Amino acid sequence: MKRPLIFVQDPNALKNWLTACGTDAKILYDLTDLSNRYDTQSHLILIQISANSTVEQIAELAKEFDVIAFANEPNNLEGLQLFQQGIKGYLNTFAGVERIEQALVTIRAGSIWLGQNVMQAMIQSLINESQPKEDWKNLLTEREQEVTALVLEAQSNKDIAQKLEITERTVKAHLRNVFEKLEVSDRLALVLKIKNWQ
Structure with missing residues (x-):
């Protein structure tokens, strides 16, 4: 250590x-x-x-x-x-x-x-660079796609919950599933993977 x-x-x-x-x-x-x-x-x-x-x-x-x-x-x-x-x-x-x-x-x-605000800013700067391919959507349910799309817009869990009219707990559950399916560990890794999708 x-x-x-x-x-x-x-x-x-x-x-x-x-x-x-x-x-x-x-x-x-x-x-x-x-x-x-x-x-x-x-x-x-x-x-x-x-x-x-x-x-x-x-x-x-x-x-x-x-x-x-x-x-x-x-x-x-x-x-x-x-x-x-x-x-x-x-x-x-x-x-x-x-x-x-x-x-x-x-x-x-x-x-x-990094704090949530800095992570949101990082995600936003990555999003502005280019449009990702959308093949990743084939691996997710419709609701998981909606949650992921809002993550790609640098929305917080609270904002996603309000927009989709679900609880933050449900947002977290969807994100856990997305992370598992796309083999990433966090939001930043998710955005990077989608931005660089082959």
């Missing part, structure tokens, strides 16, 4: 970060020469975006380390840019302990962690 390295300016955030990371975490006081000081394969970095740790510096670190970036005021554009640069997670600086723990588990399992 990768040992967390923490670089944060806000003492209130530090408390949550340390609680989420456990006793194995190490606090960083500077970002100089980290790849020579720490093994890039056995450490991951939790870092607050600030004057002392700019988006550019974080993008450089993401070339060598798994990086979770934290923003005081997260926004979709910044999140998308950071994911394009290779970060593994993007959260609010003041996220709760449970949310940080979930992100750590997800990233250690080899996935990425």
